[in-house]
Amino acid sequence: MRYSTKTQLLSGSAIVAAGLLFSAAAMAQNVSVAFSASELGATAYNPVAASTLNTATSLIYDRLVEQDADQSYHPHLATSWEETADGMAWTFSLLEGVTFHDDTPFNAAAVQSWIASYAGTENEYLVEAIGSVDVIDDLTVRFNMDRPEPNLLYNLASAFMGIPSPTAFAELGDNFGVTAAVGTGPYELQSFEIGLETVLVRNEDYIWGSDLSENTGPGHIETFTFREIPDQSTAFLELRTGGIDLLLGVPTDFLQILEAEANIQIIQMPGVGISYMPINVTAPPFDNILVRQATGMAIDQEGIVAAIYNGVGAPAHNFLISSLPEADVDPDLNVTYNPARAGELLDEAGWVMGDDGVRVMGDERLTVSLYTANTTELTRLTQVVQAQLGEIGMEAIITVFDSSTIRDEYRNNAHQLAVRSYDWNNSDILDWFFSGNRLGYPNVSMWEDEEGQRLNDVAMTESSTSAERIANFTAYHEYVLSQHLFVPIYQPTQNIAFNATSISVPDPVRGSRFRGQSFMDIQVVE
Amino acid sequence: MILRYTFQRLLMLIPVSFSISVVIFMIVYLLPGDPIDNLLRVGSSPEDRAELVAQYGLDRNLVVQYFVWIGNMFQGEFGQAIVLRRPVADLVAQNLPYSLTLGGLAFLFSSTVGMTLGTISAIVRHPVLDRFMRGFILLGSTVPGFWLALLLILFFSVNLGWFPVSGAGGWKSLVLPVLTIGFGGVALVARVTRVALLDAQREDFVTLLHAKGLSSRTILFRHLMPHALLPVVTILALRIGWILGGAVTVEFVFGRPGLGSLLIRALGQRDYPVVQACLLMLALAVMLGTLIGDVAQASMDPRIRERKA
Numbered sequence: 001m002r003y004s005t006k007t008q009l010l011s012g013s014a015i016v017a018a019g020l021l022f023s024a025a026a027m028a029q030n031v032s033v034a035f036s037a038s039e040l041g042a043t044a045y046n047p048v049a050a051s052t053l054n055t056a057t058s059l060i061y062d063r064l065v066e067q068d069a070d071q072s073y074h075p076h077l078a079t080s081w082e083e084t085a086d087g088m089a090w091t092f093s094l095l096e097g098v099t100f101h102d103d104t105p106f107n108a109a110a111v112q113s114w115i116a117s118y119a120g121t122e123n124e125y126l127v128e129a130i131g132s133v134d135v136i137d138d139l140t141v142r143f144n145m146d147r148p149e150p151n152l153l154y155n156l157a158s159a160f161m162g163i164p165s166p167t168a169f170a171e172l173g174d175n176f177g178v179t180a181a182v183g184t185g186p187y188e189l190q191s192f193e194i195g196l197e198t199v200l201v202r203n204e205d206y207i208w209g210s211d212l213s214e215n216t217g218p219g220h221i222e223t224f225t226f227r228e229i230p231d232q233s234t235a236f237l238e239l240r241t242g243g244i245d246l247l248l249g250v251p252t253d254f255l256q257i258l259e260a261e262a263n264i265q266i267i268q269m270p271g272v273g274i275s276y277m278p279i280n281v282t283a284p285p286f287d288n289i290l291v292r293q294a295t296g297m298a299i300d301q302e303g304i305v306a307a308i309y310n311g312v313g314a315p316a317h318n319f320l321i322s323s324l325p326e327a328d329v330d331p332d333l334n335v336t337y338n339p340a341r342a343g344e345l346l347d348e349a350g351w352v353m354g355d356d357g358v359r360v361m362g363d364e365r366l367t368v369s370l371y372t373a374n375t376t377e378l379t380r381l382t383q384v385v386q387a388q389l390g391e392i393g394m395e396a397i398i399t400v401f402d403s404s405t406i407r408d409e410y411r412n413n414a415h416q417l418a419v420r421s422y423d424w425n426n427s428d429i430l431d432w433f434f435s436g437n438r439l440g441y442p443n444v445s446m447w448e449d450e451e452g453q454r455l456n457d458v459a460m461t462e463s464s465t466s467a468e469r470i471a472n473f474t475a476y477h478e479y480v481l482s483q484h485l486f487v488p489i490y491q492p493t494q495n496i497a498f499n500a501t502s503i504s505v506p507d508p509v510r511g512s513r514f515r516g517q518s519f520m521d522i523q524v525v526e
Numbered sequence: 527m528i529l530r531y532t533f534q535r536l537l538m539l540i541p542v543s544f545s546i547s548v549v550i551f552m553i554v555y556l557l558p559g560d561p562i563d564n565l566l567r568v569g570s571s572p573e574d575r576a577e578l579v580a581q582y583g584l585d586r587n588l589v590v591q592y593f594v595w596i597g598n599m600f601q602g603e604f605g606q607a608i609v610l611r612r613p614v615a616d617l618v619a620q621n622l623p624y625s626l627t628l629g630g631l632a633f634l635f636s637s638t639v640g641m642t643l644g645t646i647s648a649i650v651r652h653p654v655l656d657r658f659m660r661g662f663i664l665l666g667s668t669v670p671g672f673w674l675a676l677l678l679i680l681f682f683s684v685n686l687g688w689f690p691v692s693g694a695g696g697w698k699s700l701v702l703p704v705l706t707i708g709f710g711g712v713a714l715v716a717r718v719t720r721v722a723l724l725d726a727q728r729e730d731f732v733t734l735l736h737a738k739g740l741s742s743r744t745i746l747f748r749h750l751m752p753h754a755l756l757p758v759v760t761i762l763a764l765r766i767g768w769i770l771g772g773a774v775t776v777e778f779v780f781g782r783p784g785l786g787s788l789l790i791r792a793l794g795q796r797d798y799p800v801v802q803a804c805l806l807m808l809a810l811a812v813m814l815g816t817l818i819g820d821v822a823q824a825s826m827d828p829r830i831r832e833r834k835a
Contacts, residue, residue: 041791043609043610043611044611174611178611178612193620193783194610194612194617194620195783195787195788195791196694196783227693227781228781229692229781230778230781230787231692231778231779231781233676233779234679234691234692234779234780234781235692235781237679237680237683237684237691237692238690238691238692240684241683241684241687241690241691243690243691243692243693402793402794403794404794404795404796
């Protein structure tokens with residue numbers, strides 16, 4: 001009996017020990033992630049000052065609020081908030097017991113100094129409506145607004161509004177985010193080799209995850225290694241061979257091949273941007289609105305989605321992603337394929353069809369320049385656009401530039417047409433690309449218009465409520481569309497692929513992008 | 527004699543280095559684009575721009591800028607990267623070991639394998655082997671690096687699972703990049719070795735050596751090889767410059783860091799100090815390679831050092 005008991009005890013202990021070891025092995029596992037092509041090249045993990053951030057940033061820093069896929073806002077480091085009726089003050093209650101990775105406390109004073117740190121940075125626009133921040137008590141702050149800002153919660157949920165440790169931020173200066181990055185997030189920065197990889201290690205003290213994650217405690221995974229793999233084909237092969245577990249931003253071309261792989265699962269999320277063709281309204285023949293309108297009607301968005309993207313994603317008929325309410329414009333203003341009408345408009349503008357299929361006006365041929373940046377997906381799209389413009393008698397000459405040179409070309413007003421894309425899920429993108437204050441770049445259309453600027457200013461600064469903001473931006477959007485400043489082409493999906501034999505990924509994905517909240521629920525598959 | 531020759535060659539490098547440094551300094555100003563544009567906030571005023579330009583010393587006379595730059599270079603002070611926001615020396619130090627390892631191994635691989643194959647094909651006169659070698663040399667000289675890299679990944683990493691697809695961790699991650707870069711070099715070195723040996727075999731002194739009754743092996747290793755090595759050394763010396771910067775495509779496909787990748791990234795962002803430092807390193811490598819080649823040739827062939835000394 002004694003022997004038996006001892007054996008049972010030993011067996012039991014062995015099982016418990018094995019279980020613990022097993023569990024420890026699972027907990028100790030590293031998960032490798034490859035950034036999407038659009039995330040490559042981040043030079044610092046500094047949400048306050050950086051112009052480019054990647055997904056790892058959302059694991060180092062928490063935000064006051066989080067945005068879900070349905071555009072609703074959820075508490076995170078702010079447990080609740082209240083806006084005054086006139087929109088001139090916002091009061092936020094902060095979560096208690098939160099500490100930064102350097103063990104300094106997160107409190108109202110930290111929020112106050114954090115907001116102040118945006119002054120003079122690239123990202124200052126995010127807080128420019130905030131006049132001052134009052135510390136009411138240790139866990140309550142009040143934002144006194146210079147003007148109502150219905151977009152404040154959106155801004156606060158942005159990756160650029162992750163909250164850094166004020167102590168580390170002050171001590172490190174320009175090196176903050178380069179040599180060290182200190183936030184309150186579920187993972188701490190262990191190493192950052194620019195252009196190569198970032199290693200994050202679990203914050204064992206973390207117990208303040210938002211309700212967008214099932215797991216609000218420390219992350220399941222001990223370390224995440226984020227790799228920068230510049231060649232998309234290589235990244236795809238790494239996933240196939242188990243070199244990485246998770247690939248963010250799978251190119252649409254690879255989806256069919258990946259779907260055939262038994263161990264690979266794909267998550268598709270609604271896109272947060274569009275591909276489009278801006279038209280330089282100051283460059284003849286596009287100074288004639290009829291030519292611009294005809295150009296828009298030459299592009300077969302549905303055909304492009306089917307031919308280039310295998311039906312994945314959606315055609316774009318105006319400038320905003322379709323999940324935004326401001327995208328719901330007067331249907332007559334949407335840009336749609338109509339080559340016959342395009343031909344009539346060009347005839348009306350004086351461009352008649354020549355013998356060789358290129359339109360002419362007198363001795364002048366309808367030959368235009370078509371610029372694009374040197375990424376494979378945009379280059380292919382540009383070639384199809386070139387062919388479709390050719391169908392209406394417009395000869396487009398493609399020139400491919402690197403990203404720095406093409407901006408110079410825009411600034412020098414040397415362009416006519418260009419194929420570009422953007423990622424932004426807010427209607428204020430209209431201000432970014434069409435404000436007369438940013439001619440050349442990012443206002444590639446070179447559009448300067450009194451009424452347009454008035455509508456822009458109203459939408460950006462004179463909206464008191466969310467409903468008012470939607471109405472104002474819709475009006476501005478409709479006016480922009482009526483001027484034929486660009487041709488919308490394609491709304492891609494966000495594609496994420498993972499190795500289902502090594503990790504499990506939350507389904508459905510919460511949030512508008514696959515970032516921190518989803519990583520919290522990633523688990524190792526045993 | 528060889529020391530005097532080496533000293534003369536070193537002296538000649540001074541004007542060459544000066545000319546190269548001027549070209550490197552000026553070339554970045556001829557590029558379209560501006561690093562300040564990458565730093566400026568959109569919608570910034572001309573005053574903001576002027577402030578940044580002054581901060582990085584770009585408002586000074588070009589001649590002054592050049593002498594400040596070259597003076598700093600002599601002291602090993604590469605400056606601060608404008609866009610990457612780190613000391614340039616740190617960026618170079620981070621990437622240089624990867625380039626040296628990859629380039630050095632590829633150089634070693636292409637030299638040894640190339641010379642061995644070239645020698646075999648020159649001494650073993652078999653039509654099948656000859657055709658194989660000609661085909662191999664043609665393939666090696668023409669196959670694009672990125673295509674070969676993908677082919678090797680598909681075969682060795684995806685199908686066989688022997689090596690990682692990409693990355694820079696451990697010796698295994700070096701095998702496929704070394705094979706990719708080395709393949710072209712192997713073909714080139716093999717071709718030059720083969721032609722040089724075949725030419726040497728037709729020299730009168732070889733007939734004399736045979737007549738004296740020396741064995742073929744002795745003739746090959748003691749008399750033919752030193753004679754045939756001269757052009758091979760020239761080719762190898764020129765490839766030393768490649769060690770640092772010749773692997774850009776391969777670094778891209780295999781997701782490896784390196785000086786070539788750093789240069790491309792810095793060029794894309796018009797990060798002048800980084801571009802200048804990288805170009806200077808590459809130019810130095812080429813000059814060093816040429817110097818080593820010249821000295822090696824001179825030490826092997828007295829006619830060269832006597833003619834040039």
